[in-house]
Amino acid sequence: MSLSLLPRAISLVVAAGILTACTPQPEQEELADVSTTSTSADGSASESVVASAVPVDTVPHVERGTNEACPYLDTQFVADTNGQRMTDQGVDHSFDTPACVFYSYPDEPQAVVMVRNMGSFDEAMQVVDFAAPIDSTSPAEFSTDAGDWSGGRGPVTDSPTGAGSVYAVGKDSTAVVVWSNQEQSVKAETLAHQVIANLGL
Secondary structure: OOOOOHHHHHHHHHHHHHHHHHOOOOOOOOOOEEEEEEEOOOOOEEEEEEEEOOOOOOOOOOOOOOOOOOOOOOHHHHHHHHOOOOOEEEEEOOOOEEEEEEEOOOOOOOEEEEEEEOOOHHHHHHHHHHHOOOOOOEEEEEEEOOEEEEEEEEEEOOOOOOOEEEEEEEEOOEEEEEEEOOOOHHHHHHHHHHHHHHHOO
């Protein structure tokens, strides 16, 4: 290349770089879950959820009127356990395992059930600690064939879902939280244990 053409070539390269940098890139949708793809021995690929991108302090919320049934908890079982008639219910699909909200006559939900699939035990316990702060609840522990669960339980007056009680436990990378508008945490505990059994956690 002659010296007279060199400045023009440099200008073209710089211009191409500027155009590339200014070209709008397609926006990526935010995913509710971070997932990975693994390959099994027979060569087939499968995708598994690694961690939820929903913040640990997110509380399920569903307005009245949807009347969508919880996919893993029987409506009548919730009404009988919590001791209140069911007037409405709904499902919050922003969580990887949908959260369930149950209503009776009061404005606040009679029960809110949340299952969080996190990336590690520490992250699962962050959810538990948010729902059942260690300084205001009592320890909760129980065992199943699948392992040991631990967390907190007790009455709450300033819960994100209103006054009542909470039962929150974690195992491995999973946290299960139940808020009830009843002060006796045994009701939230019963619902949580049923969820764990139904989902085989």
